[in-house]
Amino acid sequence: MSSATACAQPNIALVKYWGKRDEGLILPATGSLSMTLDAFTTTTTVRLGVEADSFTLNGSPAAEAAMSRTTSFLDLVRELAADDGPAAVTSVNEAPTGAGLASSASGFAALALAASKAYGLDLDQSELSRLARRGSGSACRSIVPGFAVWHAGRDDASSYAEPIPAPDLRLVIVTIDSHEKAVSSREAMRLTRDTSPFYNAWISSTEAVLDEMVSACRTGDIARIGELTELHALRMHAVIASCRPPVRYLAPASVSVFDAAAALRASGVQAWATADAGPNVCLLTTPGEAGEVASAVSGLGRVRVVSPGPGARLVSPGLGAR
Numbered sequence: 205m206s207s208a209t210a211c212a213q214p215n216i217a218l219v220k221y222w223g224k225r226d227e228g229l230i231l232p233a234t235g236s237l238s239m240t241l242d243a244f245t246t247t248t249t250v251r252l253g254v255e256a257d258s259f260t261l262n263g264s265p266a267a268e269a270a271m272s273r274t275t276s277f278l279d280l281v282r283e284l285a286a287d288d289g290p291a292a293v294t295s296v297n298e299a300p301t302g303a304g305l306a307s308s309a310s311g312f313a314a315l316a317l318a319a320s321k322a323y324g325l326d327l328d329q330s331e332l333s334r335l336a337r338r339g340s341g342s343a344c345r346s347i348v349p350g351f352a353v354w355h356a357g358r359d360d361a362s363s364y365a366e367p368i369p370a371p372d373l374r375l376v377i378v379t380i381d382s383h384e385k386a387v388s389s390r391e392a393m394r395l396t397r398d399t400s401p402f403y404n405a406w407i408s409s410t411e412a413v414l415d416e417m418v419s420a421c422r423t424g425d426i427a428r429i430g431e432l433t434e435l436h437a438l439r440m441h442a443v444i445a446s447c448r449p450p451v452r453y454l455a456p457a458s459v460s461v462f463d464a465a466a467a468l469r470a471s472g473v474q475a476w477a478t479a480d481a482g483p484n485v486c487l488l489t490t491p492g493e494a495g496e497v498a499s500a501v502s503g504l505g506r507v508r509v510v511s512p513g514p515g516a517r518l519v520s521p522g523l524g525a526r
């Protein structure tokens with residue numbers, strides 16, 4: 205029997221991915237850039253030599269939708285490995301699932317590594333990133349440690365994430381609500397493309413923001429990185445709010461965290477807000493200012509300071525004889 209266990213962490217995008225060019229292959233309409241966190245680990249074990257596919261999430265059998273997403277993903281791995289044996293997948297998430305803290309990113313990054321190893325594949329970083337992308341787009345960035353650029357690419361082979369140099373930064377995560385979101389990012393991305401009159405402008409302006417962000421990271425220009433981070437988050441939420449019917453992920457308390465970031469900046473503290481597809485907000489700041497930023501927002505939600513973290517990694521080789 206063969207098994208492998210892998211860990212991965214979520215990532216928070218500073219330049220967001222919102223829109224697909226190819227839904228089947230999960231090719232994004234634009235590139236994006238993120239920081240992989242050192243917190244909210246997902247640990248996943250894939251065990252072969254079982255009777256049928258199964259997926260246990262946080263100790264209970266997974267819901268139907270999560271099970272079928274996992275089976276489809278395993279099918280991709282089985283095709284690559286030319287092995288059609290079923291697998292038992294067990295996954296534990298430290299972060300609340302589905303609440304905009306990118307548990308799908310850490311989940312599919314850990315699953316890509318554990319499943320590829322269990323089925324005897326030996327993929328390099330960009331191959332693993334491409335595989336994780338097929339589970340959930342943003343998962344391709346959680347394969348990579350620290351800061352990652354996901355190249356939009358032209359096709360499956362050219363759409364993967366790779367590390368880029370960036371200054372040492374912190375994210376102060378303000379968890380406002382850890383319930384599952386009402387509209388999945390997959391569904392809302394489709395709605396944005398199909399109904400927002402601003403979609404094309406969103407796509408073309410994102411390319412420009414990404415270019416500027418990559419050079420700000422390379423030169424270590426923290427003020428520029430922060431300004432672009434907040435600008436791009438607000439643009440994403442604006443294009444999402446312009447759907448028909450509209451989708452709104454930010455709660456009143458989320459907006460208060462954006463206000464707190466502005467107030468901190470007015471008092472000379474470096475802090476910029478961003479939020480993925482959910483109400484929770486992250487404040488980007490420097491290591492030296494993270495403590496002050498965290499106390500400034502402690503009344504607005506549960507607060508945790510996180511640093512750039514490692515990419516997906518194996519916890520135990522677990523490759524016994526089958």
Ligand code: PMV
Pocket residue numbers: 216217219220221222236306308309340341342343389390480481
């Ligand atoms: O990978 P998905 O389908 O969960 O989409 C992620 C979308 C955002 O988190 C909102 C933005 C991003 O780039 O991570």
